[in-house]
Amino acid sequence: xxxxTGFQEFNREMxxxxxxxxxxxxxxxxxxxxxxxxxNQQSARCMNCGIPFCHSGCPLxxxxxxxxxxxxxxxxxxxxxxxxxxxxxxxxxxxxxxxCFFSNCTFSALRTAVTAFSCAFVG
Numbered sequence: 001x002x003x004x005t006g007f008q009e010f011n012r013e014m015x016x017x018x019x020x021x022x023x024x025x026x027x028x029x030x031x032x033x034x035x036x037x038x039x040n041q042q043s044a045r046c047m048n049c050g051i052p053f054c055h056s057g058c059p060l061x062x063x064x065x066x067x068x069x070x071x072x073x074x075x076x077x078x079x080x081x082x083x084x085x086x087x088x089x090x091x092x093x094x095x096x097x098x099x100c101f102f103s104n105c106t107f108s109a110l111r112t113a114v115t116a117f118s119c120a121f122v123g
Contacts, residue, residue, distance in 0.1 A: 001065070002072040006044030013038060043071035054105050061086045 003009070018030040034042065046068035054064040063082055070079035 002046045002069050003044035006041070006072075007047055010041040010045055012045065013042060040072060040074070043068045046072075057105070 015034055016032045018028075018032070023030045033039075046065050049065070052065050055061065058064060063086060067079055067082045070076075070082055
């Protein structure tokens with residue numbers, strides 16, 4: 001489940017983005033990757049709820065708590081396997097658009113939703 005107290009210890013941080021004025025000059029990725037430390041912290045925030053509504057919020061049906069746990073444990077092969085089980089294109093799962101499940105994150109009822117799939121650039 002990541003870290004049992006991760007959601008209390010770490011605030012949600014979204015990855016930085018290249019400014020719009022720079023983005024229009026090319027077709028490169030514009031969402032910066034997390035540092036290894038930030039990636040670990042953000043994946044630690046997932047609470048692995050008893051009823052993870054984030055599953056239904058993901059249009060691909062990704063298994064978000066299990067994926068976040070594998071990322072937290074730095075088990076990249078398992079994380080890839082989890083994404084591959086529901087998605088034919090796991091290397092670009094949601095990309096920078098993680099808002100698809102934020103509103104369904106159980107934690108968002110109390111505080112800011114868990115950040116997921118910003119770390120899903122596994123390919």
